[in-house]
Amino acid sequence: MAPPTDSHLIELHALQLDDARALLKHDAKNSRQEAGESPTAYLQRVLDGLCELSLKDPLTGLGNRRHFRSVLERSIEAVARSGDSVLLLLLDIDHFKSINDTHGHLAGDQVLQAIAGCLAGCVRPMDTVARYGGEEFAVILPNCRPLFGRAVAERIRQTVESLPIAVAPLLSVRVTLSIGGAYAPEWVRSTADLWLERADQQLYRAKSEGRNRISLEQPQELSVSAEEKGLLFGQPGLDEAAATGMAPGDVSRDAQGNVTNRVNA
Numbered sequence: 173m174a175p176p177t178d179s180h181l182i183e184l185h186a187l188q189l190d191d192a193r194a195l196l197k198h199d200a201k202n203s204r205q206e207a208g209e210s211p212t213a214y215l216q217r218v219l220d221g222l223c224e225l226s227l228k229d230p231l232t233g234l235g236n237r238r239h240f241r242s243v244l245e246r247s248i249e250a251v252a253r254s255g256d257s258v259l260l261l262l263l264d265i266d267h268f269k270s271i272n273d274t275h276g277h278l279a280g281d282q283v284l285q286a287i288a289g290c291l292a293g294c295v296r297p298m299d300t301v302a303r304y305g306g307e308e309f310a311v312i313l314p315n316c317r318p319l320f321g322r323a324v325a326e327r328i329r330q331t332v333e334s335l336p337i338a339v340a341p342l343l344s345v346r347v348t349l350s351i352g353g354a355y356a357p358e359w360v361r362s363t364a365d366l367w368l369e370r371a372d373q374q375l376y377r378a379k380s381e382g383r384n385r386i387s388l389e390q391p392q393e394l395s396v397s398a399e400e401k402g403l404l405f406g407q408p409g410l411d412e413a414a415a416t417g418m419a420p421g422d423v424s425r426d427a428q429g430n431v432t433n434r435v436n437a
Contacts, residue, residue: 183211184205184214184215187215189218192218193218196218203218226238227239227242229302229303231281231285231303232284232285232303233288234288234291234292234301234303234309235300235301235302235303236302236303237302237303237304237305239300239302240300240302240310240312243300243302243312244260244312244364244367244368245364247314248356248363248367250314251356251357251358251359252359252360252361252362255358255359256314256315256358257315257316257318257358257391258312258313258315258316258355259312259313259316259321259353259354259355259356259388260310260311260353260354260355260356260367260368260371261310261311261312261313261321261324261325261351261352261353262304262308262309262310262351262352262368262371262372262375263291263308263309263310263311263349263350263351264307264308264309264349264350264351264375264379265283265284265287265307265308265347265348265349266347266348266349266350266379266383266384267347267383268280268283268306268347271339271345271347275339275340275343275345278339279339279340279345280307282337282338282339283337283339283345283347284303284307286335286337287309287332287347288301288303288309290328290331290332290335291309291311291328293331294324294327294328294331295311295313295324298314298315299311299312299313299314300312318355318388318390318391321353321355321388322386325351325353325386325388326386328349328351329348329349329351329384329385329386332347332348333347333349333384334346335347348383348384349384350375350378350379350383350384350385351375351378351385351386351387352371352372352374352375352376352377352378352386352388353371353374353386353387353388353389354367354370354371354373354374354389355389355390355391357391358391371389374387374388374389375387
């Protein structure tokens with residue numbers, strides 16, 4: 173018996189794809205089946221397009237809150253296992269309501285789009301920029317040491333402050349950002365909500381101290397034993413050298429005989 177073909181597996185005319193096609197067409201994607209494209213390949217392309225749309229903010233084109241939360245959860249899990257230095261920035265447009273009240277909501281949308289483009293241009297391809305909600309944005313920066321994180325935050329602040337945003341043919345406005353940030357605790361199983369809360373406290377501090385400024389929570393230095401690292405990796409039998417990331421001859425002990433390694437959190 174001949175194996176089933178795509179046409180036997182999928183009957184496209186039996187699927188209600190009008191809404192899916194409309195969404196993809198609205199996002200300037202080809203929503204029609206191409207010549208020679210199999211039903212399976214076409215349906216996969218539609219599904220991939222819808223998944224991409226579900227993670228994108230329709231106004232700014234940045235990642236949306238759903239995408240941001242997903243990256244945040246993955247990041248904090250990776251930090252607990254690797255001790256990597258990851259910075260979370262929360263950014264809020266100062267006095268955004270006055271722009272809507274003075275110039276209208278269309279002008280407000282234009283400001284949001286301009287800020288989104290500005291943020292995307294200030295960070296690395298490996299970083300995640302998302303619209304967190306309303307006039308608030310978020311940036312996740314992996315492999316980001318403290319001095320680099322402050323430099324990036326300051327570059328963002330200065331770039332936005334100097335950016336003229338056209339909201340009408342003969343009218344431009346300028347806005348500023350308040351920025352708060354916190355590092356994920358290294359070698360510690362924390363939660364995304366606690367990380368967000370710490371960054372949000374720094375954002376509140378930046379706004380309460382006058383806006384158009386940066387407030388970053390500095391990472392604390394912790395001492396983590398090799399046994400604790402082994403537990404974080406789920407490998408209680410991990411030998412000392414592997415757990416500390418040192419060569420066997422480089423393992424050091426404290427006065428109580430515990431293997432230690434200094435890390436930043």
